[in-house]
Amino acid sequence: MVVSRKKLLLTAVACLIMAPLPIITGMDESSPAGLASPLAAIPLSAWIGLVTMLVLIVVSWLSIEHDNGESGE
Amino acid sequence: MTAIVCFIALVIATLAITGWAARRSQGRSGVYAADSALGPGQNGFAIAGDFLSASTFLGTTALFFTAGADMILYLAPFLFGLCLMLIWIVGPLRRMGRFTLGDVLAYRLPSRGLRIYIGLSTITISIAYLIAQLVGAGMLIAILFGLTFEWAVVIVGVLMTIYVAFGGMLAASWVQIIKAGLLISTVLIICVLALVDAGGLSELYARAANTFPEGTKLFQFGGSGMSMFSTISLVIGVAAGTMGLPHILIRAFTVKDALAAQRSIAVGATLIAIVNGFLFAIVAPATVAYVMGDPAYQTETGAIRGGTNMVVVHLATALGGEVLLGIVAAVTFATILAVVAGLTIAVASASAHDLYASLQKGHIDERKELRVFRFATVASSALAVILAIIFKEQNIAVLIAMALGIAASANFPVLLLAIYWRGLTARGALIGGTVGLLSAITLIVLGPEVWVRVLGNEQAISPLEYPALVAAPLAFITAWIVSVLDSNKQSVQVQTA
Numbered sequence: 001m002v003v004s005r006k007k008l009l010l011t012a013v014a015c016l017i018m019a020p021l022p023i024i025t026g027m028d029e030s031s032p033a034g035l036a037s038p039l040a041a042i043p044l045s046a047w048i049g050l051v052t053m054l055v056l057i058v059v060s061w062l063s064i065e066h067d068n069g070e071s072g073e
Numbered sequence: 074m075t076a077i078v079c080f081i082a083l084v085i086a087t088l089a090i091t092g093w094a095a096r097r098s099q100g101r102s103g104v105y106a107a108d109s110a111l112g113p114g115q116n117g118f119a120i121a122g123d124f125l126s127a128s129t130f131l132g133t134t135a136l137f138f139t140a141g142a143d144m145i146l147y148l149a150p151f152l153f154g155l156c157l158m159l160i161w162i163v164g165p166l167r168r169m170g171r172f173t174l175g176d177v178l179a180y181r182l183p184s185r186g187l188r189i190y191i192g193l194s195t196i197t198i199s200i201a202y203l204i205a206q207l208v209g210a211g212m213l214i215a216i217l218f219g220l221t222f223e224w225a226v227v228i229v230g231v232l233m234t235i236y237v238a239f240g241g242m243l244a245a246s247w248v249q250i251i252k253a254g255l256l257i258s259t260v261l262i263i264c265v266l267a268l269v270d271a272g273g274l275s276e277l278y279a280r281a282a283n284t285f286p287e288g289t290k291l292f293q294f295g296g297s298g299m300s301m302f303s304t305i306s307l308v309i310g311v312a313a314g315t316m317g318l319p320h321i322l323i324r325a326f327t328v329k330d331a332l333a334a335q336r337s338i339a340v341g342a343t344l345i346a347i348v349n350g351f352l353f354a355i356v357a358p359a360t361v362a363y364v365m366g367d368p369a370y371q372t373e374t375g376a377i378r379g380g381t382n383m384v385v386v387h388l389a390t391a392l393g394g395e396v397l398l399g400i401v402a403a404v405t406f407a408t409i410l411a412v413v414a415g416l417t418i419a420v421a422s423a424s425a426h427d428l429y430a431s432l433q434k435g436h437i438d439e440r441k442e443l444r445v446f447r448f449a450t451v452a453s454s455a456l457a458v459i460l461a462i463i464f465k466e467q468n469i470a471v472l473i474a475m476a477l478g479i480a481a482s483a484n485f486p487v488l489l490l491a492i493y494w495r496g497l498t499a500r501g502a503l504i505g506g507t508v509g510l511l512s513a514i515t516l517i518v519l520g521p522e523v524w525v526r527v528l529g530n531e532q533a534i535s536p537l538e539y540p541a542l543v544a545a546p547l548a549f550i551t552a553w554i555v556s557v558l559d560s561n562k563q564s565v566q567v568q569t570a
Contacts, residue, residue, distance in 0.1 A: 042275075
C-alpha cells in the first residue's frame with residue numbers, strides 16, 4: 001500500500017520529540033538540567049517532560065484528520 | 074474509617090453498574106464490544122483508565138522519590154506508543170475487526186493456526202500483565218486496608234470475575250470510566266492542596282530541593298543511573314509493547330467506526346498526558362517536599378513506611394489528613410479493579426472467540442460461545458489469583474517486561490504487517506510471530522531481571538531489560554523472508570483476495 005506523506009511526517013515528529021529523552025537521561029555525565037531554565041522557577045527537566053507530552057498530544061489530534069477515510073490496507 | 078466507607082461505596086456502585094450492564098449486554102456484540110455503542114469521549118476515558126494503573130499513580134512517583142526527573146522515562150514512552158498506535162494501527166484495526174485481534178488477522182489471512190496463535194499470545198500477554206497487577210494490588214491493599222495479601226488478591230479476583238462475567242465489556246468500560254474520573258480528580262486535588270500549602274510552584278520546588286539530600290540534583294536527569302543503551306531499549310520496548318497490548322487494542326471495537334476509535338485514542342492520550350504532567354511536575358516533587366525526612370512516615374530504620382510505593386499515600390495524609398488518605402486508598406483500589414477487569418475481558422474474549430470458535434467446525438452457536446466466555450472469565454481469574462499468590466515474592470518487573478516484550482515482539486509485528494503489507498502470508502505471520510515470541514522470552518530470561526536478580530548470576534548475558542529492540546526486528550525480518558519464500562498456494566490466494 002501507499003503510505004501517506006503526512007503519516008510519515010507525524011511519525012517523524014513524534015520520534016524526534018521523543019528521541020532526546022533517553023539520550024539525555026542515559027548520558028554518563030548528569031545533564032545540566034537543574035534549576036536553570038527559561039523560567040527560573042521551573043526546572044528544565046520539567047519543561048522537557050511537559051513539552052514532550054504536549055507535542056505528542058498535538059500529533060495525536062492531527063493524525064485523526066489524516067487517517068480518516070484511509071483504508072490502511 | 075474513611076477508607077472503609079469509600080471502599081464499600083465503591084464496591085456497591087460498581088456492582089450496580091454491573092447489574093445495569095448485564096441487562097443491556099446481550100449477544101456477542103454486547104459482551105465483547107459493548108455493542109460498539111460507546112462514544113469517543115467515554116472510550117477515551119476508559120483508555121486513559123487502562124493506562125493510569127496503580128503502577129503509574131504510585132510506582133512512578135516512587136521513582137521520582139529515588140531517581141528524580143528520570144521518572145519521565147516511565148511515563149512518556151507509553152504516550153509515545155499510544156500516539157504511534159493512533160497513527161498506524163487503530164483506524165485499520167477497527168475497520169478490519171469486530172471483537173478480537175483474531176478477527177483482524179482472519180480478515181486478511183483466514184488461517185486457523187494463525188488465529189489460535191494470536192489467541193494464545195493475547196492470553197499469555199494479558200495473564201502475565203494480570204498477575205503483575207494482582208501481585209502489586211495484593212501488597213497495596215494489604216497495607217491500605219490491613220488485610221492479608223491472600224485475602225486482598227481473592228477479593229480483587231472475585232470482584233473482577235463478577236464485573237466481566239455478568240457485565241461484559243460495558244461494565245468493564247464504565248468501571249474504567251468512573252475510576253479514570255476519580256483518579257484525575259484526586260490528582261488535581263492533591264496538586265491544588267500542595268500548591269496552596271507550599272505557597273506556589275517555585276516554593277514547592279525550593280522546599281523539595283531543600284529536603285532532597287543532593288539538593289537540585291533532584292531535578293536533573295540521570296538519577297536512575299541507567300546507560301544510554303538501557304534507556305533507548307526501555308523507550309522502544311515500552312512504545313512497541315504498548316502498540317501490541319490486546320486489552321488496549323480491543324477498545325477500538327467498542328466504538329462505532331474507525332474515526333471514533335481514533336478520536337478515543339486522542340482523548341485517552343490527552344487525559345493521560347494531563348495526569349502524567351501533573352504527577353511529574355507537582356505531585357512527585359511534593360512527595361519529596363512533604364514526605365522525605367518526616368519521621369511520621371518512616372520506620373525505625375529510616376525507610377519509608379510500606380515502601381516507596383506508598384509515598385503518594387503519605388503525601389495525601391500530610392496534605393489532607395485521614396479524609397484524603399481514605400479517598401486515595403479507595404481510588405487506588407478502584408484503579409486496580411478497573412485495570413484487572415479490562416485484562417480479564419481480553420483473556421476471556423480471546424479464549425472464546427479465537428480459541429474455542431477456531432476449534433469448532435461449521436456454525437458457531439453464539440450462546441455456547443458466550444458460555445465459554447463466562448467459563449474463561451472464571452478460569453482465568455482463578456488462575457491469575459493462584460499464580461499471583463505463588464509469585465507473591467517475585468519481581469513484578471519481570472512479568473511486566475514479559476508482557477510488554479511479547480506484545481512488542483509477537484503481536485505488534487504481525488498486526489502491523491497484516492495491516493500494511495499485502496505480501497504477508499499466513500505462514501510468514503505465524504513463523505515471524507513465533508520467532509518474535511521465543512526470542513523475546515529468551516532475551517528476558519538471559520537479561521538482568523531474570524538472569525541476575527531472579528537466578529542470582531553475577532552478570533546478565535543480554536543487557537536488555539525490554540527485549541523489543543532485538544526481538545521485534547527479528548519477527549519482522551522472519552515474517553518477511555518466510556512470506557517472500559512461501560510457495561503455499563492458499564496463502565498466495567488469500568493475500569490477493
